[in-house]
Amino acid sequence: MKIILSIKLKSIRNKIVRMSLGGEIKAALMLITACAFILGIYAGAWRLLKELNSVQLIGPLLTNKLLALVFLTSFSMVIISSLIASFNTLFSSRDLPWLMTKPLGVRGIFVYKAFETIFYSSWMVLLLLIPFVGALGSVKHLSFWFYVSGFVLTVPFLVISGSLGIFLCLILMKLLPRRKTRDILLFSGVMFVTGIYILLRFLQPERLLRPDALELVSQYLRYLDAPTAPYLPSWWLTAGILASSAGSLKGVALNSALLYGCAALLFATLILFARKYYFEGWASAQIFGGSGQRRTNSYVKRMPLQAFFRKDLTIFFRDASQWSQLVLLGALIVVYLFSLYKLPLETLYIQNLVTYFNLGLIGFMLSAVALRFVFPSVSLEGESLWLVRSFPFSPAKFIFEKLVYGSLPMVIFGSSLVIFSGFILKADMALTAIFALAVTIMGLGLCSMAVGLGSIFPKYDSTNVSEIESSPGGLLFMVSALFYLLVNMGLWAIPIQNYYSARNLSYGLPWVAGGLLAVNLIAVVLPLRFGLKSLESGQR
């Protein structure tokens, strides 16, 4: 374990020590971006918590409830993320065949890989939780002790959630060692989670957050005061943090003991389980038997670009970890449209406001889609990149193909959402058409940014989409995308406000059109140009 860990640490140290000037600039840029991201989350959380906390009588209860919901969501997110990541880190990681032949002991290898999995699946959540808990401490004017105890409580919480994901993965590998079956199961798992998510949404839990929706005030207060899933570690973390904010050392100690005890017990059980089944599972994952599925041979005439596009599409639909995400995306859309439908659009002002913010939310969804499906597309060429580079196929064509591959579904997805939501919101037809155009432009801009930044910051050594999207390049994309959306929304606000106030879109239109043109040209041209340069420089 010590030896394997030292390999990882030395690799990281060598990467840092031997960084070129370009690499240093990239790293500095990413660090700045990450800091800006954390600060942004902090500012947003601070504002929200301040508002909630200032609500008379029930303010603190609302804050506690929000905290519990955030931790519960984080808990499930880390479990699912760890389940998906562990298929890769524990069973398909490239260094495993080498490590397994060394006299290191399977247990040591497993523990190292388990920690790696927990790290990969929880660092993003941790990055979101730190500013959130920080904002809570700031709003409630808590001492340094609160932050220390917050960190101490969060570590075992992440270990528990990550370990549960690994546990599920080990069980799946034990029951269904063959890849195809596992793909089907992964898909079923995603379907199951999606189903539950949709069901919960249709139960309209927001009614509980609106006092007028409940018959008695006491019912509402009881709901707020009740623990959220009290037997889950997310509640122990919530209770521990609440105890810490109240200065109760006893509460912190009790919940810490629960969390650390559970983490230790779970991890020990995991090691025992792995001792029996890990090697067996890993060994069977190395066998690729025939799928038994005969595919038909077709000789349809195709242009080189078409052939390449077809290749990307085929690979996408054969990789279960990729297309299963589509199901989640479908659920997200259904829930989103349902939420719009349930919104109380009592006044014209609220209707206008929702219609306008709908544009931003659709843009945000497009950014998430671009991060998941478009940003990794260059990295996923991976070890086959030598082939692409030796093809009579220019890097510009390669980038263009990736752009078409990403932007077509993005534009269709975005504009359909606008049209559907416009119909639900009973928005003006002219405005819906303009929004569809705006989303089309945004889709192209976001796609160009994803392809461009995906080429500048590729991760060719990874086949794990979650690892690629959570790389520093992915983070940079997400931050740039949010900034791009913010600027776009700001520019669209002017004509839309005029349209609602005076039914006149033309006021200030040349400025807005000029601004939109400039922003979108920068978003399309700059990343693609630098991405192309990065591919052409051929450093690999």
Added chain:
Amino acid sequence: MIKAVNLTRKFGSLTAVDNLNIEIPPGEIFAFLGPNGAGKTTTVKLFTGILQPTAGSAVIGNFDLRKNPIEAKSITGFVSDQPYVYPHLTGFEFMRLVGDIYKVGIDEQKQRIPELLSMFELSPWAGEMIEAYSHGMKQKLVLASVLLHQPKVIFLDEPLVGLDPKSAKMVKEIITRLSAKGVAVFMCTHVLEIAERLAHRIGIIQNGRIIALGTVEELKKRARQEGTLEELFLHLTGGSRYSELLELL
């Protein structure tokens, strides 16, 4: 057919290929030898357009790879030492992809793809995904795909690694046949016996520089060394010094 003029490639302070000048005519089998890390694979990558040179030029046919990369690549075939190909495509789909990218006509593809797959004994596996293939099968698939568009120049980086004896023999015969048909073959190998038997000329590279170039006989004469190519290679690259170290084992 293959030409390098002052071809240089640096990686930071390391010069992987240093001022390389060679010319290989059509029909010649050229064996490129050298110790590990000498610059063989980097040279091949420069000739196949996978890497760009820091200085100098690489020319395939009449096309400079920097100025006309597409034209140069269209007449080139390349088999890498690590045949990583798209694991989620089937062997047949991979052949079709290569055929379409090299603009091989549909009728020709219809005829040649089954022929090539059968020649490399891959027909029963053509409908399976490449992830199910062994290393040797992937190597054979890449070799088959390289022959599909009938290139004028072929680069082979350790072409026999992972192949069974029957396939290895067939590849050697293919190389000889291609050469007879006027195809220039540039082959990196550590198997000196193959270089000695197949190659018309041999180049030995060390620390990015060509230290010997010519036929086996010419090299032996120049080095005033009798014996096998292996002995000559060890003499030129300083490998014979290890014999003293071996005593320590």
